[in-house]
Amino acid sequence: MPKAVAIVGQIVLYGAFAAFIGYFATYPRYRPIPDDAALIKLSMSHLGGRECRKRTPEELENMPRNMRAPLDCPRHRSDIKLEVDLDGQPLFSTIMQPTGLSKDGVSTVYKRFQLKAGSYRLSVRMNDNLINPGYNHVKEEQITLKPAQVLVIDFNPDKGGLFFRQ
């Protein structure tokens, strides 16, 4: 093959290589969510409750001095019940179990919900100690989601329990 033809062939093939790399480095565009959609992220990491018993003075007296804790608490934590409603309709419901072999770790949840941007009535209920009936944490609010916005549902006892963050 004449050298000039070989050189032209090489240029064409190197060009095809560059075009292939260059194209798939950014194309085709990927659309993780539609333009008019927004996200609700439900994410919590919380220790469930536990029932502690107050030790009697006699019990404490019989214990070594360095171990006289006034409360006798079981190691395992309670499951956590969580429900999320959107405009009065159930969106998500779960019972979060504590982590760890002894069930003494945090209970966690992480979920993403994609929905159309707009205004919604968001209601979250949580019971972090299932010995007690009902829900000891409730948060309900009218929210407005813009397109591509992320709303986070989280729990932080230092911030008053359940909270929404936009």
Place this chain on the structure above:
Amino acid sequence: MVICHCYTDASHVSFHASLRSAAQMLFQRIEEFFDRFFGGSSNPLRHLGAMGLYFLWIIVGTGLYLYSVLDTSINGVYNSIGHLTREQWYLGGVLRSLHRYASDAFILVMALHLVREWAYGRYYGFRFYSWVTGVPILWLSYVSGISGYWIVWDRLAQFSAIASTELLDWLPIFSEPAARNFLTPDSISDRFFTMLVFIHLGIPLMLILGLWAHVHRISRVDYLPSRQMMLGTLATLLALALIKPALSDAPADLAMVSTQLRLDWFLLFIHPLTDVTSPAMVWSMLIAATALLFILPFLPHPKAEPVALVDQANCNGCSRCLADCPFAAITMAPHPSRPGYKIAIVAADLCAGCGICAGSCPSSTPFRSQERLVTGIDMPQLSVNDLRQQLEAKLSRLGGRSRIVVFGCSHGAKINALSSTDTAVISLACTAALPPAFVEYALRGGADGVMLASCRSGGCHYRLGERWTDERLNGRREPRLRSKVPLSRVHHLFASDNDNKLLAEALKTFRNRIENQQADDDPLPPYFRRNSYHA
């Protein structure tokens, strides 16, 4: 002796074998098309491993510069990379683009290398180690590449970080979801980027270590492709960097989600894949694919060739077999019975059975008058003694105006079709298994010409055979073809098993050339072993 590459049950060809065969044919056709323009030594498809290493060096070199200007704080990281791209586009921007495109090219050639080696059946037997050590490199490459995208901390980085941690959270390895680290803008701190840079430097270091392990059981590793390939590839990447520079997306904002992304499909395809399937499905696919790669060498495959055997009495410890073995299967040790001498030791699990060592042994000359030729290192499937007997028998039957002996490689062009009254053919596992003295022996034993049909340049089944044969014939490598042998009567052809037409034409041209030569142009005294003392 016919070297069998058939499966144990010839009547049943498995789906895997058929698929592999089809893939091999496809690769071969494309490679041969590329040969037209690049030639064998600069054909990128024949040197994918070396290309991958070259891309890695570009990534490392450009990465070191990028690291030197990176500000590893939440705001600083995006701004420092953006500043580099805009204000120093001629250096930092180009290096950034080279870093990205070389990474994509690395992934591409790595994938091609994997599929090509599988297609050519280079994953079992003596190649087992290289195959298995290559599998973790796939994981390390992807972890390195994906973590690199996070460092920019733009919208794409945000998407990849969240998608990756959500995928990881499917595995029961974290007590809290890792994706919680990217919930809100104040979830991450400067320390995150310090850790990220550490990962993006640490994993590639492991990758380089893995690559060292990957190649350390083969000799004469192509650490870099040819100069022509390096220049061509670098020019291509530079042109791409200037035409389409790598740019950041908008800065990350964890309060928002991107609706459109300029995704790098080479590295980040796993995220859309997770979106259209599920984390469980993706992990299942990844684990299944990895397991399949590991078990592939244990699936039915052609039987291994017998390995080379060393003869103590005939090995003089010259180390030529050590120098020529393509798979580092030979080491030298003190000779057990000849003080001061060495002896070749063959590692059976590394030996390909190619016979290149027998071809390199100075004792493999057929001119030795022993009735039974025993050489220093030899192949049980076709010993040099068998080869000499075969050659002598075929020479004695040759007739016609021009008698030609064709030595061919069983992995290359099919030489058996050339057999005729004036053409003798001898098939070898590799043409480099032929000691060059056999060429002279054939010419002095009655042949008018000798043709050697090796694999195409860069396409040797045993990596280096066609190169060693060429160098030996042209006096550039021991054992050399003696200079008194007229090269006009020797033709070395490089042909694949798709080149049978080329082979036939080459033989015809060679025959015409010999027939048009004066018989006394290049006389070689005849030599007949049985009466050699009278010759």
